Amino acid sequence: MASVMAIYMCCLFLVCLLTSQCVGAGSVAKMCIEVTANLTYNCGELGLNGIPESLPSTTKFLDFSFNFLPDLQNSTFSRLRDLVYLDLTRCEINWVHEDAFQNNDYLSTIVLTGNPLIFIADTAFEGPKALKHLTFTQTGLTSVTFIPTQNLGNLETLHLGSNHLSSIGLPSTFPTHNLKVLDLELNAIHHINKKDVASLKQATNLTLNLKGNNIWDIEDGAFHSMTFQSLNFGGINDVSIVLNGLQNSTIHTLWLGTFQDVDNLDISPAMLQGLCNMSVEVLNLQTHFFSDSAAIFQCFSGLQELDLTHSHWDSLPTGIEGMNQLKKLVLNQNQMDNLCQINAANFPSLTHLYVKGNFQKLDLGNGCLEKLKHLLHLDLSHSQVESVACCSSQLRNLAHLQHLNLSYNDPHSLQAEAFRECPQLELLDFAFTHLHTDASPSPFQNLHLLRVLNLSNCLVETSNPRLLVGLQGLWHLDLSGNSFPSGILPKDNLLQPLASLGVLILSSCGLTALEQQALGSLGKLQYLDLQYNNLTESGLAALSELKGTHLNLAANSIRIIPPGLLKAFSQQSIIDLSHNPLDCTCSNMDFLKWFRENLQKISDPEETTCGNPPPLRGAKLSTVTLSCALSGVGIFFVVFFVLMLIVMFIVIARRYVVRKYQNI
Numbered sequence: 001m002a003s004v005m006a007i008y009m010c011c012l013f014l015v016c017l018l019t020s021q022c023v024g025a026g027s028v029a030k031m032c033i034e035v036t037a038n039l040t041y042n043c044g045e046l047g048l049n050g051i052p053e054s055l056p057s058t059t060k061f062l063d064f065s066f067n068f069l070p071d072l073q074n075s076t077f078s079r080l081r082d083l084v085y086l087d088l089t090r091c092e093i094n095w096v097h098e099d100a101f102q103n104n105d106y107l108s109t110i111v112l113t114g115n116p117l118i119f120i121a122d123t124a125f126e127g128p129k130a131l132k133h134l135t136f137t138q139t140g141l142t143s144v145t146f147i148p149t150q151n152l153g154n155l156e157t158l159h160l161g162s163n164h165l166s167s168i169g170l171p172s173t174f175p176t177h178n179l180k181v182l183d184l185e186l187n188a189i190h191h192i193n194k195k196d197v198a199s200l201k202q203a204t205n206l207t208l209n210l211k212g213n214n215i216w217d218i219e220d221g222a223f224h225s226m227t228f229q230s231l232n233f234g235g236i237n238d239v240s241i242v243l244n245g246l247q248n249s250t251i252h253t254l255w256l257g258t259f260q261d262v263d264n265l266d267i268s269p270a271m272l273q274g275l276c277n278m279s280v281e282v283l284n285l286q287t288h289f290f291s292d293s294a295a296i297f298q299c300f301s302g303l304q305e306l307d308l309t310h311s312h313w314d315s316l317p318t319g320i321e322g323m324n325q326l327k328k329l330v331l332n333q334n335q336m337d338n339l340c341q342i343n344a345a346n347f348p349s350l351t352h353l354y355v356k357g358n359f360q361k362l363d364l365g366n367g368c369l370e371k372l373k374h375l376l377h378l379d380l381s382h383s384q385v386e387s388v389a390c391c392s393s394q395l396r397n398l399a400h401l402q403h404l405n406l407s408y409n410d411p412h413s414l415q416a417e418a419f420r421e422c423p424q425l426e427l428l429d430f431a432f433t434h435l436h437t438d439a440s441p442s443p444f445q446n447l448h449l450l451r452v453l454n455l456s457n458c459l460v461e462t463s464n465p466r467l468l469v470g471l472q473g474l475w476h477l478d479l480s481g482n483s484f485p486s487g488i489l490p491k492d493n494l495l496q497p498l499a500s501l502g503v504l505i506l507s508s509c510g511l512t513a514l515e516q517q518a519l520g521s522l523g524k525l526q527y528l529d530l531q532y533n534n535l536t537e538s539g540l541a542a543l544s545e546l547k548g549t550h551l552n553l554a555a556n557s558i559r560i561i562p563p564g565l566l567k568a569f570s571q572q573s574i575i576d577l578s579h580n581p582l583d584c585t586c587s588n589m590d591f592l593k594w595f596r597e598n599l600q601k602i603s604d605p606e607e608t609t610c611g612n613p614p615p616l617r618g619a620k621l622s623t624v625t626l627s628c629a630l631s632g633v634g635i636f637f638v639v640f641f642v643l644m645l646i647v648m649f650i651v652i653a654r655r656y657v658v659r660k661y662q663n664i
């Protein structure tokens with residue numbers, strides 16, 4: 001009997017462990033993380049089996065994922081009357097009973113992802129006045145009829161991904177007039193017929209996601225005169241099935257891209273014929289293989305944007321016609337070896353061109369883009385672009401170019417006035433591209449409209465005071481990761497011409513000191529980033545030239561702040577001194593006092609700690625209090641010492657006098 005009892009107790013204990021049922025809701029409630037007081041709480045992964053009493057009834061946003069709530073009753077959430085958002089991901093929910101949310105008038109989002117649902121009562125979603133977002137991802141659904149339709153008239157998004165649905169159709173009773181997003185990705189939908197599509201007719205401007213469904217056929221005319229905001233058939237093997245099925249439809253964004261691990265047919269012009277009889281503005285065909293023929297583009301003439309990322313082109317065909325509408329062309333991750341291989345003249349209206357992450361070393365060629373009179377944005381980052389005398393001939397005729405991204409490329413030599421052809425440039429990004437810029441006059445001479453210049457980690461010649469001449473409109477300059485001779489920012493530095501500068505990044509520049517007047521010309525500076533340098537208190541006098549600046553001095557070598565520097569700090573708006581070896585002894589007393597009185601100016605006080613003396617190392621500066629006045633014992637010793645000195649003086653003087661008179 002006893003052994004049976006013992007085994008029973010063991011089992012009970014195991015069950016407890018496995019289901020976490022034994023954990024009392026009240027006791028763990030304290031562990032819910034308060035994200036915003038009285039509003040937002042995160043109770044995820046706490047093994048709770050009920051809503052903790054301690055959760056305030058004013059809670060609006062509740063993450064209750066990864067707990068244990070097998071039945072949702074009308075009482076489960078009744079106390080939380082203000083709930084707006086409720087995440088119940090993986091709570092092992094099987095049953096959702098009548099009126100489970102009856103008290104939750106304001107509830108607009110319910111997430112039920114990953115629950116093995118067995119039953120949902122017809123009135124389960126009664127209560128909320130405007131339920132807008134429902135997520136049933138991975139809930140084992142085999143039919144949409146499982147979801148009760150009562151009180152879903154306001155539904156805007158319905159996520160049904162990763163289930164076993166075989167049709168896109170919604171029941172005729174399903175209210176779709178407000179539906180904006182229907183997500184059916186990764187189900188088992190193989191056939192699409194007229195009737196199913198017709199059930200979505202009320203949802204104008206719908207975003208329909210069918211990614212990862214293996215679609216075998218679409219009934220002829222199924223999408224006739226339907227309009228969609230976006231249709232996603234990602235991972236489709238044969239795009240012609242989709243395009244033939246979409247005859248006479250109007251679709252803003254059509255996603256027909258695929259993935260690297262899917263075996264796909266090469267796309268031939270015939271497979272794209274269907275596009276000629278429908279209206280599409282934005283088309284994505286990423287990761288496909290194409291046959292090399294201008295005819296591929298024959299039905300693309302209505303497109304405004306075309307994404308051919310990673311689609312194995314080493315050149316685009318010549319003789320493409322009728323692409324006058326195309327505004328944006330994405331050719332990232334292809335294998336062109338010369339920019340001229342884009343045959344840019346085929347796309348005369350382009351305003352945005354992206355050739356990012358090219359797999360070959362990309363040569364900029366000579367005037368390859370000169371026919372793109374309207375080009376505003378050009379991104380050539382991560383494309384192993386190299387150039388010996390940049391950039392007048394390379395960027396010929398790009399008179400309206402505003403954004404140019406040449407970051408993460410091979411070394412460039414910039415000519416004098418390198419951007420003569422693009423006087424409208426507003427943003428230039430050269431980050432992590434080594435620049436050789438000994439040219440005179442400055443390579444940026446004519447860029448009066450330039451607002452943002454990223455020269456981070458470019459190994460620029462910082463000792464050339466004329467390097468940035470001409471940039472009188474520059475607002476944001478990133479020079480991080482460039483070094484200065486002897487680690488000193490001199491008085492006559494390259495920042496002098498930048499009268500409009502608002503943001504200056506000088507982090508990780510190996511700086512040990514800023515000379516007096518080094519920052520004198522930067523009257524509009526709002527943010528100065530000097531993180532990760534080797535600045536000490538003696539090298540910071542130049543900061544007194546700034547006013548109202550947000551000063552970031554984190555991770556330097558500052559120990560003691562002398563009174564002069566304290567005055568400079570006082571006139572700034574925000575200061576970050578975290579990760580400095582600050583001295584917490586009486587020699588830094590003025591600063592420690594100032595720090596406590598100016599906490600509202602201090603950024604990251606948690607990481608602003610003492611570096612000295614050793615017993616205080618790591619202590620937060622805001623918590624340190626020193627008494628630097630002399631103590632009673634100290635005063636006693638000082639008085640004693642002074643008295644001793646006087647006594648000794650009298651004794652010695654007396655001896656001297658006595659000896660002197662003895663001699664007489």
Ligand SMILES: *[C@@H]1O[C@H](CO)[C@@H](O)[C@H](O)[C@H]1NC(C)=O
Nearest residue numbers: 036037038039056057058059
């Ligand atoms: C939270 O609610 C309590 C009790 O209603 C109230 O005392 C407190 O001020 C509230 N806190 C905030 C940040 O609103």
Ligand SMILES: *[C@@H]1O[C@H](CO)[C@@H](O)[C@H](O)[C@H]1NC(C)=O
Nearest residue numbers: 073074075078097098099102
């Ligand atoms: C909640 O449901 C139970 C039956 O499950 C019922 O007896 C009770 O009246 C309901 N409470 C409210 C407030 O409707």
Ligand SMILES: *[C@@H]1O[C@H](CO)[C@@H](O)[C@H](O)[C@H]1NC(C)=O
Nearest residue numbers: 180204205206207228229230
């Ligand atoms: C259609 O939906 C998109 C986003 O889903 C929105 O930006 C657009 O304004 C909508 N168009 C109409 C006509 O409602």
Ligand SMILES: *[C@@H]1O[C@H](CO)[C@@H](O)[C@H](O)[C@H]1NC(C)=O
Nearest residue numbers: 220221222224225247248277
């Ligand atoms: C497309 O529309 C045209 C004209 O409205 C019609 O002749 C044609 O049959 C339609 N095609 C399909 C597949 O519905």
Ligand SMILES: *[C@@H]1O[C@H](CO)[C@@H](O)[C@H](O)[C@H]1NC(C)=O
Nearest residue numbers: 244247272273274275276277
């Ligand atoms: C496009 O529609 C026309 C009639 O509207 C039809 O003759 C033609 O075959 C269709 N083309 C394709 C590729 O379906």
Ligand SMILES: *[C@@H]1O[C@H](CO)[C@@H](O)[C@H](O)[C@H]1NC(C)=O
Nearest residue numbers: 356381382405407408427429
């Ligand atoms: C330039 O490209 C790089 C890499 O693709 C990217 O990280 C950066 O944000 C881009 N710059 C701008 C200003 O968008």
Ligand SMILES: *[C@@H]1O[C@H](CO)[C@@H](O)[C@H](O)[C@H]1NC(C)=O
Nearest residue numbers: 407429431452453454476478
């Ligand atoms: C360069 O700086 C700009 C402005 O801060 C930023 O938008 C861009 O992302 C930076 N480039 C890189 C490669 O980080």
Ligand SMILES: *[C@@H]1O[C@H](CO)[C@@H](O)[C@H](O)[C@H]1NC(C)=O
Nearest residue numbers: 487510512532533534555556
């Ligand atoms: C500058 O500081 C870094 C760490 O922040 C250190 O590794 C380096 O040795 C210092 N350089 C000099 C010259 O003090």
